[in-house]
Amino acid sequence: EAGVTQSPTHLIKTRGQQATLRCSPISGHTSVYWYQQALGLGLQFLLWYDEGEERNRGNFPPRFSGRQFPNYSSELNVNALELEDSALYLCASDLRTGLMSSYEQYFGPGTRLTVT
Amino acid sequence: AQSVTQLDSHVSVSEGTPVLLRCNYSSSYSPSLFWYVQHPNKGLQLLLKYTSAATLVKGINGFEAEFKKSETSFHLTKPSAHMSDAAEYFCGNFNKFYFGSGTKLNVKP
Numbered sequence: 668e669a670g671v672t673q674s675p676t677h678l679i680k681t682r683g684q685q686a687t688l689r690c691s692p693i694s695g696h697t698s699v700y701w702y703q704q705a706l707g708l709g710l711q712f713l714l715w716y717d718e719g720e721e722r723n724r725g726n727f728p729p730r731f732s733g734r735q736f737p738n739y740s741s742e743l744n745v746n747a748l749e750l751e752d753s754a755l756y757l758c759a760s761d762l763r764t765g766l767m768s769s770y771e772q773y774f775g776p777g778t779r780l781t782v783t
Numbered sequence: 784a785q786s787v788t789q790l791d792s793h794v795s796v797s798e799g800t801p802v803l804l805r806c807n808y809s810s811s812y813s814p815s816l817f818w819y820v821q822h823p824n825k826g827l828q829l830l831l832k833y834t835s836a837a838t839l840v841k842g843i844n845g846f847e848a849e850f851k852k853s854e855t856s857f858h859l860t861k862p863s864a865h866m867s868d869a870a871e872y873f874c875g876n877f878n879k880f881y882f883g884s885g886t887k888l889n890v891k892p
Contacts, residue, residue: 700880702880702882709873709882709883709884709885710827710873710875710882711882712879712880712881712882715880723880725880757826757827759827768877770815770817770832770834770877771829771832772829772877773829774819774826774827774828775826776825776826777826
């Protein structure tokens with residue numbers, strides 16, 4: 668069974684540009700989560716999508732946004748990039764039955780975003 | 784407000800000795816806690832989870848954690864460290880999608 672996949676592996680952008688990161692969840696998983704892992708700051712929750720809807724977001728500005736497609740894959744968009752957006756962006760998926768989570772998030776390898 | 788606190792940023796043990804990685808939680812209701820491991824240049828892997836069932840949770844690779852409500856703790860232990868256990872470990876709370884700051888485990892030969 669294929670795991671969570673993310674693309675691209677690395678992304679280099681300049682300040683002010685936009686970045687688009689993509690994630691494909693494990694087959695059958697309907698929930699996708701995005702996290703930012705910046706150096707020295709640990710993992711910080713960004714966004715949670717389930718069944719195409721944004722269910723929750725972390726303490727990040729609105730220039731961090733995303734969407735989930737009908738096939739449950741997801742896209743994270745970061746507008747007006749700032750130097751401090753440089754980080755590893757991790758996507759995770761889990762299996763939900765209605766409102767109940769399996770409490771087992773499976774993570775992808777991440778996209779390393781560098782803003783210069 | 785913080786959901787979990789990992790008490791040590793770095794822990795160093797000798798191979799074959801016990802491992803203890805400490806995590807305290809703060810929650811007004813029954814939390815859903817986890818431990819993940821992240822090996823260098825590899826993805827995060829779930830070690831174990833607590834979701835209000837048995838308080839002693841057994842995970843992969845010989846790790847286990849005990850949920851202690853009286854101490855608001857969820858420490859991760861392993862009886863005997865192996866070189867391959869060297870990695871960064873994250874405690875967290877599923878309810879708030881919160882990850883602790885991480886503990887880097889070093890295993891000396």
